[in-house]
Amino acid sequence: MPADQPTILATSGGYRAPDRGDVAFGPLVHHAVDLSGAAGRPRICQLGTASGDQRFRAGMFAEAAHRAGFDLLNLNLFPMPTVEDVEETVLAHDVVWVHGGSVVNLLAVWRAHNLDRIMRRAWGQGVVLAGISAGSICWYRGGTTDSYGPPLRPITDALGFLPYGNGVHYDAEAGRRPLMHDLVRDGVFGEAHCTDDGVGLVYSGTELVEAVTERDGAAGYLVRPDGAGGIDEERLETRLLS
Template sequence: MPAEQPTILATSGGYRQGVRTRLEFDRLLHYAVELSGASGRPPRVTHVGTAAGDQRGFNAEMDEAAWLAGFDFSHLNLFTMPNHADPEAHLLEQDVVWVNGGSVVNLLAVWRAHGLDGILHRVWQHGVVLAGVSAGSICWYQGGTTDSFGPELRAVTNGLAFLPYANGVHYDSEERRRPLVHRLVADGILGETHCTDDGVGLVYHGTELVEAVAEVRGKGAYIVTAEAGGADGTTASERRQEPRFLG
């Protein structure tokens, strides 16, 4: 059964250090499954690792974590060619599409080359939950901040725009993220921007933000908007959203 409505969970989290494996799935990734409504069978989750070049070693670590979680798990690889003859049919069979981090700029270029932008929009409308971390969060928005071009953070403004906002990830753990978001919003390069500390996710039904959730206590989500009245006429205003802890 698909989710009752188009749903996106955009996060700066989803993993934790494993005990017998390098990583395990944390509460945010499990919450993506909960949002899908899957029950009575192992949830079907596909991992899309385009942003990091479909690294087979990381795929294997995800497989171990998925086995521990009890997921019916698969990968959609695009390097060196798609590993499914019909990617759309494969994705429509899933409960959750989980997109990993890396280069959001490269991710967007490769997805568009393969027509995955349109496919993912149809999959989202069908009720498959779209979720992910870092680049796998920014991609669903109009844009955000990225280190895809090099160590100095820059704006990316050609996201898929399923959500009519921009996105700021790793808001508390990378000190340059917050000031750059504020400057880009004040300058009008980014519009209203929804940001997450590490361990926090934002839930959207359709294009409406309905909830902030966290797998780590004490973390926050933030909405940054432009506001008249600064020294140059416009400044950025930040409003904190208290997440619900996924205990």
């Protein structure tokens, strides 16, 4: 059952430590499923491209999905796609969840396999697109990244489904906020949407409709030029997910 409108959930969270096992899906992943309107056992397509399709992480996500009652497919692209028809596979799922890592490498590999085109089609057909960190930035025009090395740098050639900059880990890494302020001030991004760790931004089409969080006190932010050569940062009302 597809979402009734093109939907993106862009986050800096989604996982938690379980009582047993390695990782569990947190409220943000569950919220992506809720947004899809999936009935029965939700179908999740997980892409770990940004981390090089590490098999141990795929096993962790499979375990987390079993615990949550989801049917999860790890769609790996290294050393070759693990399915015969990537487009058909993506379109058959309720939610695409994209893990973090290098957004620069993710974009290069996705474009080589036409995932940029496939994801746009999936978005238009009601598959909820979601993810954490690199799996958040990829949906925007770009954002701040350490894909090139420890000094943060901008990336401006992401998929561009959402016409904004994206700042992830906004409260967790000291360099993220000032770099995003500079990028907005200099006109690299006309507007940026940012998330503290544990926060997700929900979009209907390209319109931001809600900020949600799985961590009490964390928030989302809008960063815009103030018209006088500086920037204005607005802290969003952010709903705590149960």
